Amino acid sequence: MTDLRKSAAIVGAYEHPVRYAPDKSETLIMAESIIGALADAGLEKKDVDAIFSAGGLSGYNLVDYLNMQPKYADFTTVGGASFEFHLSHAVTAIAAGRINCAVIVYASTPRVTGTLVGTGGFARNGSTLSDPVPGSFEDLYGKTTVGLYAMIARRHMHQYGTTSEQLAEVAVAMRKHAGLNPNALFRDPITVEDVLASRVISDPLHLNDCCIISDGGGAVVVASPEVARSCKTKPAWVLGMAEAIAHQGAGKRDLINIAAAQTGAPAMEMAGVKHKDLDMAMIYDSFTITVVETLEDLGFCKKGEGGDFVSGGRIELGGELPLNPDGGGLSSNHPGMRGMFLLIEATRQLRGDFAGTPRQVENCNLVLAHGTGGALGDRHSGGTIILGGD
Numbered sequence: 154m155t156d157l158r159k160s161a162a163i164v165g166a167y168e169h170p171v172r173y174a175p176d177k178s179e180t181l182i183m184a185e186s187i188i189g190a191l192a193d194a195g196l197e198k199k200d201v202d203a204i205f206s207a208g209g210l211s212g213y214n215l216v217d218y219l220n221m222q223p224k225y226a227d228f229t230t231v232g233g234a235s236f237e238f239h240l241s242h243a244v245t246a247i248a249a250g251r252i253n254c255a256v257i258v259y260a261s262t263p264r265v266t267g268t269l270v271g272t273g274g275f276a277r278n279g280s281t282l283s284d285p286v287p288g289s290f291e292d293l294y295g296k297t298t299v300g301l302y303a304m305i306a307r308r309h310m311h312q313y314g315t316t317s318e319q320l321a322e323v324a325v326a327m328r329k330h331a332g333l334n335p336n337a338l339f340r341d342p343i344t345v346e347d348v349l350a351s352r353v354i355s356d357p358l359h360l361n362d363c364c365i366i367s368d369g370g371g372a373v374v375v376a377s378p379e380v381a382r383s384c385k386t387k388p389a390w391v392l393g394m395a396e397a398i399a400h401q402g403a404g405k406r407d408l409i410n411i412a413a414a415q416t417g418a419p420a421m422e423m424a425g426v427k428h429k430d431l432d433m434a435m436i437y438d439s440f441t442i443t444v445v446e447t448l449e450d451l452g453f454c455k456k457g458e459g460g461d462f463v464s465g466g467r468i469e470l471g472g473e474l475p476l477n478p479d480g481g482g483l484s485s486n487h488p489g490m491r492g493m494f495l496l497i498e499a500t501r502q503l504r505g506d507f508a509g510t511p512r513q514v515e516n517c518n519l520v521l522a523h524g525t526g527g528a529l530g531d532r533h534s535g536g537t538i539i540l541g542g543d
Contacts (some may be wrong), residue, residue, distance in 0.1 A: 162388030165194030165374030195385035232526020237536025260370025319347035319460030331480025393424030412535025492524030
């Protein structure tokens with residue numbers, strides 16, 4: 154097998170500061186994010202020969218809008234993990250000599266459009282009984298994203314004794330981190346008691362167990378080692394990567410093991426690192442239970458021990474494994490697919506962009522980022538990336 158470690162690096166990263174954008178289109182947010190990421194790297198549009206975005210035909214509109222002429226394009230869409238998949242694909246294309254510099258971009262405006270992610274069911278999803286896909290047999294019962302995650306949480310509680318208090322620890326930690334991020338949507342501190350007192354959205358998940366709904370966007374620039382050496386930023390080298398799709402198992406539904414169980418070990422093996430080597434992690438936090446199950450299936454703790462693992466300050470800045478120093482999807486931003494922001498924050502932490510502030514993870518040299526797409530308890534994706542500092 155070809156060793157792909159350090160075949161490519163993230164050399165530019167830009168998170169759009171917008172959280173509510175009534176005056177901006179998604180295309181404009183993507184364009185501004187690409188320009189910002191290129192400026193961060195010290196590159197120009199003409200240096201880019203590949204573009205990756207999640208959203209299908211919107212990619213056509215974007216390259217037209219920016220008058221870019223990419224020779225390679227990938228509009229893979231697997232939900233929130235799309236951008237971890239994109240990075241994996243970009244690294245492979247760079248290693249194969251097909252491209253030298255790629256941009257990965259995303260933007261969405263669900264807060265402006267009133268798209269209530271995770272609500273509704275059969276009618277909102279636009280399903281039809283004549284559509285011969287697995288969802289045809291489920292959507293008519295009105296399943297919702299939050300309902301699926303609530304089912305996962307209840308099963309985890311039943312099987313392992315996980316408590317609502319333990320789930321709340323995740324929300325509290327993310328809000329604490331968001332307080333250090335001036336762009337985060339919600340920055341006021343909360344307590345475990347506050348989480349439990351917030352209204353129940355889908356039992357046992359409370360309002361503060363659920364990700365926020367915001368507008369937003371961002372981009373990263375991925376380059377070959379040759380291009381990386383000419384950039385003005387420190388590269389964040391891609392050391393390991395893995396992708397997976399999990400599903401209903403032909404009727405043998407597994408509510409406890411998720412796609413992360415298929416991606417964590419291969420990505421870390423490729424990178425040649427162990428859990429103890431990692432300085433922080435960016436974990437998709439669509440719901441508090443997402444973090445608990447992901448940490449378990451990535452191997453940070455044994456199955457069923459996730460509730461204990463996230464308690465006692467372990468995942469806070471200064472703890473054993475700081476998670477999501479930006480505030481995550483639970484407090485900073487979640488415009489529908491948050492995997493892009495995992496890569497941005499990981500890159501900025503590895504570069505030491507927040508040095509001298511409480512947001513900076515000390516001596517940050519190795520980061521794991523794991524994106525989740527779709528819905529746990531249903532068909533979903535998982536993408537794991539290991540990034541290392543220069």
